[in-house]
Amino acid sequence: MTACDINDPSLAPQGWKRIEWAGAEMPVLARIRKAFTETKPLAGVRIGACLHVTTETANLVLTLQAAGAEVALCASNPLSTQDDVAAALVEKGIAVFARRGEDEDTYYGHIRSVLDTHPRITLDDGADLVTTLHRERPEQLAEIAGGTEETTTGVIRLRAMDRDGVLKYPIVAVNDALTKHLFDNRYGTGQSALDGVIRATNILLAGRNFVVCGYGWCGRGIAMRARGHGAHVIVTEVDPLRALEAAMDGYRVMPLAEAARIADFIVTATGDKHVVDAEHLAVMKDGCILANAGHFNVEINIPALERLAENRHRPRPHVTEYRLADGRRLRLLAEGRLVNLAAAEGHPAAVMDMSFANQALVVEYLWRRQGQLPVAVHPVPAEIDQEVARHKLDALNIAIDTLTAEQQAYLASWQEGT
Template sequence: MDYNIKDIGLAEQGKKQIEWAEMHMPALINVRQELSQRKSLKGIRISAVLHVTKETAALVRTLKEAGAEIALAGSNPLSTQDDVAAALVKYDGIKVFAWKGENDTEYYNNMTEILKYEPNIIMDDGGDLHALIHEKYSNLNIIGGTEETTTGVIRLKAMEENKVIKYPVIAVNNAFTKYLFDNRIGTGQSAIDGIIRSTNILIAGKVAVVVGYGWVGRGIALRMRGMGARVIVVEASPLRALEAVMDGFDVMPMSKAAELGEIFVTATGNINVISKEHIQKMKNGAVLANAGHFNVEIDVKGLKEIAKSVRNIRPFLDEYTLPNGNKVYLLADGRLVNLAAAEGHPSEVMDLSFSNQALSVEYLINNQGKLEKKVYNVPQEIDEKVAFLKLKGMGIEIETMTEEQKDYMKQWKYGT
């Protein structure tokens, strides 16, 4: 079959979810109308590994309207919304291979399935599909690709530095209209949403430890403070650590923060930033959550090795009893908490990211054969267009420079 999902019977509910998302994605709908008129993706085959959510559905439907054929797999074993997957199959004819609760083998098998359609364009979130292609496929006619997230861009830059990258890739994550909003504002809200849904604990008054002060960490720290938490930042970069201090947060190493925190959220893209040694220092009742793309930031394997007992308390909330008798609570088995235990980013912020995705795909097609095999940032004209469309959808007008002002900005002779 051209799909493998949990239950096609969920399609009607998924259709309503997609309609709800598209109501809040005016920029992407505007892009859809443009691409549909141009049919600029006609005959293009796209294989995409993305979180299968109602917002992703809006993007996929946009690509289809532009003429593309799409095969879609999930970019996290726990992030697929099964009703949305069913709606895409039943009502839109999208080849979907994804369901919530995949094991690791199923996760990679689904990626293999979508590559059977011999894609021309690769869309990825996390870099797993790009890596799989580079490791095992040499016969695909790929024009180029896109990458949605920080983790994936880091992997692709490593491929570029090692001179193994096989096709041009646009780092959608690096667009201003992506990382300033999706990473910071979207994850800032959705990660806390996942923590609250899985625990129903009060944030106010608690000591929250945010590990990493990149754009995701900034957003989480800011919103934790806004909800009344006392926030500690753990950061290895002196530049980001200094920024966190100047933003009013306490900064210290994890070895000290482990003894103080009550809620821990990782957002680094690195491995074992909360180790089993750190966990053994934690207070009774500490909550552990990960907001990074992969489930490597918390040493879950080490935690399971030292735990005297483990029991599930409620969905996505597992209790681990440590050798000293203290209990710690791991959310979503250390996976991406905002998508595993909640619904991911609100549609309004994904409107920006996915408008960038759609326009970047068109850019790759229009510039076929002109781009080197390396990682590119989103062209500035696309970034600014997305911002303009978003403002337009919000009913906001901005200033327009006069010709005199434009000329002034281009010259160097005027002085005081």
């Protein structure tokens, strides 16, 4: 039997239906899987993956399996696992260690179970797998040929490891591929975060003050979609260039200490800690809704919220309402975890198609170049980025122009002028 720790194996039939539904929206990954099935570029390679266990991830894992890899998978967030998907993958021979709602000890126990398989390549979403490997299993580091990282938060952590001289194997920052962050982070997070907020609350956004903390690609997407719902969008930032861009894009920009006083919704998307802090909680109006679209549940200072509250209760499945001593009610969604995955289904498959196409091709690239890449956080090779974009355009039946020989020569020369 396949090694696993999942909630309910009987959910596999339901999981297969949803995996196939998502797969129909992932034509680029399907093309890669077809090619991998024939060439088997990862034959016998052990892969350890710490990713959100969703229908889209299932299609990536099945693509790697079709390439000949032996995959072990755990969750990258305690609330992001889709239990029916986990059951379906186990049925297919994937070692899955993931239970929706698992506690922190179980979460890290599952990461260790993946490391017990002695992977040669790691796939990470937030860098918990990589950091656990470096802290607890240094003797295994020599076995690793390379790894990938899916998220902005994870890339930040890995670059810090690299700067501190503790990173011990090369990692490719898949998050930084143009075909990843321009689409997954912006359009994926924009749609799925709003989906999570709306599913959790069923409260009308139109006419409400909707605060977005952070104007990176995820924040841009959330702000864009909230404005599309008729909300009055306010952006808070610490980066002057991003703040200026938000202002030029037509949003109000102000410090969070001011925005918190008038906010109906506050959504964080920064990758940092305690963005919403005690000083902001102290001035929020009654009924303010707090949600996080960043990777970890530290962007909202939940311990400070707990200290301020006299009591709390659950009026809806993904809403915790905290009643403060002065009578105000503050409503936290999805326990401060990723609202798009904890309260909804995560990014649409069509954008994850490009992100996971990058993952699959980068894994192949890493394995072909094992021992050749220096220890560092590497960008996705431009040729992979371009290949994914071409495949996506082709799948959408979109044709584009090509440069003529004359145009190519002009762009490569300096002789011609005015």
